[in-house]
Amino acid sequence: TQKLFMEMFNNVNEQFKAMFPRLFAGGSAWLELTQPNTPLETGVELMIHPPGKKVTRLSLLSGGEKALSAIAFIFSIFLINPASYCLLDEIDAPLDEANTNRFNELLKIIGEKSQIIMISHNKRSMEFSDMLFGVTMGESGVSKLVSVDIEKLSGRSNAQN
Amino acid sequence: TQKLFMEMFNNVNEQFKAMFPRLFAGGSAWLELTQPNTPLETGVELMIHPPGKKVTRLSLLSGGEKALSAIAFIFSIFLINPASYCLLDEIDAPLDEANTNRFNELLKIIGEKSQIIMISHNKRSMEFSDMLFGVTMGESGVSKLVSVDIEKLSGRSNAQN
Amino acid sequence: MRLKRLEIIGFKSFPDKCIIDFPLGISAIVGPNGCGKSNIIDAIKWVMGEQSIKQLRGKSMGDVIFSGTEKRLQLNMAEVSLTLSNDTPETVEADLSQLTEIMITRRLFRSGESAYLINKQPCRLKDIHNVFLGSGMGAKSCAIVQQGNIGAITDAAPEERRTFIEEAA
Amino acid sequence: MRLKRLEIIGFKSFPDKCIIDFPLGISAIVGPNGCGKSNIIDAIKWVMGEQSIKQLRGKSMGDVIFSGTEKRLQLNMAEVSLTLSNDTPETVEADLSQLTEIMITRRLFRSGESAYLINKQPCRLKDIHNVFLGSGMGAKSCAIVQQGNIGAITDAAPEERRTFIEEAA
Ligand SMILES: Nc1ncnc2c1ncn2[C@@H]1O[C@H](COP(=O)(O)OP(=O)(O)OP(=O)(O)O)[C@@H](O)[C@H]1O
Ligand SMILES: Nc1ncnc2c1ncn2[C@@H]1O[C@H](COP(=O)(O)OP(=O)(O)OP(=O)(O)O)[C@@H](O)[C@H]1O
Ligand SMILES: [Mg+2]
Numbered sequence: 001t002q003k004l005f006m007e008m009f010n011n012v013n014e015q016f017k018a019m020f021p022r023l024f025a026g027g028s029a030w031l032e033l034t035q036p037n038t039p040l041e042t043g044v045e046l047m048i049h050p051p052g053k054k055v056t057r058l059s060l061l062s063g064g065e066k067a068l069s070a071i072a073f074i075f076s077i078f079l080i081n082p083a084s085y086c087l088l089d090e091i092d093a094p095l096d097e098a099n100t101n102r103f104n105e106l107l108k109i110i111g112e113k114s115q116i117i118m119i120s121h122n123k124r125s126m127e128f129s130d131m132l133f134g135v136t137m138g139e140s141g142v143s144k145l146v147s148v149d150i151e152k153l154s155g156r157s158n159a160q161n
Numbered sequence: 162t163q164k165l166f167m168e169m170f171n172n173v174n175e176q177f178k179a180m181f182p183r184l185f186a187g188g189s190a191w192l193e194l195t196q197p198n199t200p201l202e203t204g205v206e207l208m209i210h211p212p213g214k215k216v217t218r219l220s221l222l223s224g225g226e227k228a229l230s231a232i233a234f235i236f237s238i239f240l241i242n243p244a245s246y247c248l249l250d251e252i253d254a255p256l257d258e259a260n261t262n263r264f265n266e267l268l269k270i271i272g273e274k275s276q277i278i279m280i281s282h283n284k285r286s287m288e289f290s291d292m293l294f295g296v297t298m299g300e301s302g303v304s305k306l307v308s309v310d311i312e313k314l315s316g317r318s319n320a321q322n
Numbered sequence: 323m324r325l326k327r328l329e330i331i332g333f334k335s336f337p338d339k340c341i342i343d344f345p346l347g348i349s350a351i352v353g354p355n356g357c358g359k360s361n362i363i364d365a366i367k368w369v370m371g372e373q374s375i376k377q378l379r380g381k382s383m384g385d386v387i388f389s390g391t392e393k394r395l396q397l398n399m400a401e402v403s404l405t406l407s408n409d410t411p412e413t414v415e416a417d418l419s420q421l422t423e424i425m426i427t428r429r430l431f432r433s434g435e436s437a438y439l440i441n442k443q444p445c446r447l448k449d450i451h452n453v454f455l456g457s458g459m460g461a462k463s464c465a466i467v468q469q470g471n472i473g474a475i476t477d478a479a480p481e482e483r484r485t486f487i488e489e490a491a
Numbered sequence: 492m493r494l495k496r497l498e499i500i501g502f503k504s505f506p507d508k509c510i511i512d513f514p515l516g517i518s519a520i521v522g523p524n525g526c527g528k529s530n531i532i533d534a535i536k537w538v539m540g541e542q543s544i545k546q547l548r549g550k551s552m553g554d555v556i557f558s559g560t561e562k563r564l565q566l567n568m569a570e571v572s573l574t575l576s577n578d579t580p581e582t583v584e585a586d587l588s589q590l591t592e593i594m595i596t597r598r599l600f601r602s603g604e605s606a607y608l609i610n611k612q613p614c615r616l617k618d619i620h621n622v623f624l625g626s627g628m629g630a631k632s633c634a635i636v637q638q639g640n641i642g643a644i645t646d647a648a649p650e651e652r653r654t655f656i657e658e659a660a
């Protein structure tokens with residue numbers, strides 16, 4: 001229904017405006033309706049203003065900036081209407097170290113309301129998690145769960161080479 | 162022309178069969194024509210057999226396995242018809258440590274015939290390169306080249322946080 | 323409703339029974355390329371009632387049954403069980419709201435037969451879907467971001483992006 | 492023909508002149524998200540004659556001119572120069588094959604005017620394209636894999652994949 005959608009849109013927009021500068025260490029962003037007069041058909045545009053830069057076409061943003069903007073959008077929705085659990089598969093892949101740290105700090109806040117299960121190759125993200133589940137294929141083609149020691153992690157992945 | 166395409170296809174296929182086990186530390190792969198009787202319209206299918214597993218649908222492969230298979234295909238074409246230079250933008254992003262090492266070893270071989278310029282966030286890939294060019298935005302929105310010391314690299318990226 | 327235990331046997335690359343007990347907070351699943359991490363996500367989606375095989379990276383539903391390796395024969399059944407703690411009973415149907423735990427199970431046989439169970443009692447796929455209705459947690463909710471899909475948000479047409487907001491409402 | 496020197500000024504996020512001297516072998520371009528690494532690849536594609544703004548992540552050609560920041564005004568011209576060492580003279584046109592180095596330059600003004608130069612002599616875009624014909628190195632060759640495109644190879648339809656082989660032939 002129109003009223004429900006507009007209410008949700010406005011809530012997500014407010015959250016998105018707050019979330020973006022925390023992930024980007026500055027800058028601003030907001031959502032815009034492509035057809036404000038027809039809320040039941042309108043599209044939603046992301047207006048992105050990275051810190052120190054100008055508002056620019058979404059397409060011109062870098063791979064990491066696009067991913068982080070999408071994460072800000074998704075996290076905003078998670079906070080407005082928390083799901084009981086979130087399954088995130090390698091969403092931190094394109095992020096550099098500084099962005100990964102801020103991503104994980106925000107994830108901790110989401111983790112207060114929702115249970116989070118994430119897949120990641122990123123050592124920083126592994127360090128932020130409460131528990132690690134290691135999956136291996138000791139026997140080719142057969143997946144097996146193994147316990148992973150966070151302290152041994154860097155030594156372990158060297159052994160895998 | 163038909164003859165030219167089939168000759169190229171066969172050459173790339175032979176290279177692909179040799180390249181795949183070097184990137185995957187085993188297994189096999191080959192190319193197949195979807196319409197062998199109409200070489201001018203046929204598509205090209207990748208048949209992938211990861212080590213120890215069975216030949217499986219391409220879609221069921223993991224993100225890293227798909228990326229590495231695509232790299233094997235691209236590298237095969239590079240070796241058959243070496244370009245003077247190759248520009249590679251973050252193609253090692255989904256690879257784990259072991260795959261990244263094998264990727265870089267193959268890249269060294271390609272680098273004997275072609276000049277390689279690659280963009281990467283991966284420290285291992287940086288270590289394999291002959292020269293690093295660092296790009297920063299000290300002043301927001303303004304890109305600037307800086308010299309990067311490989312030894313200082315891990316200390317440097319910590320400083321960036 | 324939060325996840326407590328996931329049991330996978332015969333599903334994709336898990337021919338041997340695998341049990342995962344999820345704690346509260348943030349769990350990270352780690353391992354090399356191709357070892358089965360995303361398959362675990364697929365298993366959760368599947369047991370929650372995912373009907374689109376494309377969403378599970380397959381072409382026909384039989385693709386989710388362990389198809390064998392060089393050393394092992396294929397299996398003829400895939401089974402996944404998910405145990406949830408019913409800590410928000412107001413969001414579940416009346417007849418389930420009394421329980422502290424809800425265990426859903428889905429089986430698929432190579433013959434094409436399917437079985438669905440709630441707390442080991444046979445039920446229909448529709449009943450499995452109903453467990454999650456009203457809690458924003460169904461197999462298609464925003465609570466799942468699959469590998470590669472985060473880019474789709476910025477690349478999507480504005481009309482596609484509105485569905486994220488609609489699903490949350 | 493290998494790359495020797497790239498000079499960027501006014502192109503995308505490079506308002507100040509930036510000179511890169513590429514060695515033989517493997518060079519890695521590194522830096523944080525959004526600092527301009529992919530823009531360097533765009534600059535090379537553009538000076539080689541890329542005409543599809545979509546391939547440069549833009550919507551109209553003016554998108555490649557530095558559009559300003561909070562502290563700086565926009566510029567009105569983008570210019571990129573690429574110096575190549577002519578070490579395979581058999582692959583270039585007769586009138587260029589005598590040279591040891593070939594420098595191509597492309598300029599775009601916000602007014603929409605364009606300028607193209609070879610060794611500082613004005614020429615047409617067509618002449619720039621011809622520098623690369625026959626050496627498998629044009630702005631669309633397999634020698635460039637852009638960010639995110641490696642996945643397109645496995646996701647592509649088989650008919651699309653044949654073009655990789657055709658372009659190499
Ligand atoms: N039905 C099946 N039977 C046996 N193996 C299967 C089946 N379906 C998928 N697989 C295998 O599972 C593997 C993919 O696993 P998955 O996608 O979980 O990897 P991953 O751990 O997420 O890796 P990455 O880090 O690269 O994303 C593939 O090698 C595929 O062949
Ligand atoms: N015409 C322009 N004027 C000013 N800035 C621009 C222009 N075009 C693009 N940019 C900026 O360049 C940045 C993108 O740079 P680029 O894609 O090279 O990043 P990157 O270093 O590849 O990052 P990543 O590691 O995330 O892929 C964006 O922030 C974008 O706003
Ligand atoms: Mg995966």
Ligand SMILES: [Mg+2]
Pocket residue numbers: 062063064250528529530638
């Ligand atoms: Mg980039």
